[in-house]
Amino acid sequence: MVKLLDQDILTREVLDWKGVHLLHFAGSSCSQKARVFLNLKQIEWESHPIDLGTNENYNPWYLGINPRGLVPTLVIDGEVHIESNDILTALEHRFPTPELIPANLASEVAFLLKHEDDLHLDLRTLTFRFMRPYLGPFRSTEALNSFRDGGSGTVEGQVDANKKREIDFWETNNAGISDEAVRKSAAAFRTAFDELEAKLAKSPYFLGNEISVLDIAWYIYAVRLSTVGYPLQKLHPRVHGWFEGLNARDEFAKEVARPVGHADAIARFQEELSREGKALTDIAML
Ligand SMILES: N[C@@H](CCC(=O)N[C@@H](CS)C(=O)NCC(=O)O)C(=O)O
Numbered sequence: 001m002v003k004l005l006d007q008d009i010l011t012r013e014v015l016d017w018k019g020v021h022l023l024h025f026a027g028s029s030c031s032q033k034a035r036v037f038l039n040l041k042q043i044e045w046e047s048h049p050i051d052l053g054t055n056e057n058y059n060p061w062y063l064g065i066n067p068r069g070l071v072p073t074l075v076i077d078g079e080v081h082i083e084s085n086d087i088l089t090a091l092e093h094r095f096p097t098p099e100l101i102p103a104n105l106a107s108e109v110a111f112l113l114k115h116e117d118d119l120h121l122d123l124r125t126l127t128f129r130f131m132r133p134y135l136g137p138f139r140s141t142e143a144l145n146s147f148r149d150g151g152s153g154t155v156e157g158q159v160d161a162n163k164k165r166e167i168d169f170w171e172t173n174n175a176g177i178s179d180e181a182v183r184k185s186a187a188a189f190r191t192a193f194d195e196l197e198a199k200l201a202k203s204p205y206f207l208g209n210e211i212s213v214l215d216i217a218w219y220i221y222a223v224r225l226s227t228v229g230y231p232l233q234k235l236h237p238r239v240h241g242w243f244e245g246l247n248a249r250d251e252f253a254k255e256v257a258r259p260v261g262h263a264d265a266i267a268r269f270q271e272e273l274s275r276e277g278k279a280l281t282d283i284a285m286l
Contacts, residue, residue: 001089004067004080005157011064014075020045020091021075023065025052029123030084031072032255033220037088037213039251041095053135055143063151068162082155085113088213100213109213112206116217119192121169122185123224129177130228130273130280131266139170179283186284189225193236200238204245211246219246223256229270229280 009015022038022045024031038045050056050071057069066073066082074081074090081090089110092101101109128135139147144167154160173181196218199206206214222243226232233240246252258266273279280286 001086002083015078023048024072034072035255058147060150067151122188125185126228138174197236
């Protein structure tokens with residue numbers, strides 16, 4: 001679990017925060033995952049929005065809490081946890097009911113969540129190619145310099161390689177995301193969702209008859225993929241049915257709802273891409 005050590009944390013005031021605090025962004029998939037989890041557990045928490053649109057995640061104050069410059073971050077009674085899946089695991093330990101990470105399957109769940117996390121940059125690739133009107137500009141040189149210079153640069157006391165990975169992602173893709181990158185990311189999701197389709201042939205949720213953290217995690221990915229034009233219903237009909245079921249639940253739906261106007265802008269952009277033969281389905285031949 002990624003719980004920061006004292007030396008990793010430069011923004012010292014959070015060490016005095018009591019209770020559950022989530023630093024997050026409304027439209028961030030990992031933040032949405034954490035908020036759905038908090039809803040299902042009915043945990044009271046304090047919200048600290050961090051605006052990714054203005055690169056607030058790269059300002060020194062936030063980097064002093066999250067050296068990776070990513071949302072979400074959990075502060076719980078002065079402990080600082082980063083990495084959404086580790087945040088959920090920490091919350092599960094503190095608030096065990098309802099059980100969303102079955103204790104007898106903890107290591108299997110950790111393995112499956114790692115698989116989900118490994119796809120995060122693929123999700124970002126598709127997002128930044130197919131949701132442009134909603135996202136604004138890519139990360140500027142100035143923002144990336146602020147990121148480079150800020151924070152301790154360490155996680156669990158070690159120099160953190162993930163920071164370089166983040167900077168590399170933006171520097172590689174700032175000029176635009178290539179068709180090849182789109183195809184690679186779409187193929188990774190197709191394989192992952194084929195596996196999920198097979199699981200749903202056996203049970204209504206990924207770990208059996210009850211909702212677990214895996215359903216939350218993949219729900220959030222399914223939302224984003226549907227938004228960028230991935231043909232979920234056509235390619236994975238069981239996953240689509242499961243997705244619709246979760247969409248009907250307020251604890252899920254309210255966390256992924258888009259502000260008025262955004263959904264329309266994205267839909268118009270998708271239509272435009274389809275007319276030009278540049279939609280995700282065209283490029284990835286799905
Ligand atoms: N592995 C990380 C990934 C977190 C992540 O990439 N968060 C995105 C939002 S979903 C972010 O903060 N991006 C920074 C940016 O867009 O500048 C986690 O699970 O917490």
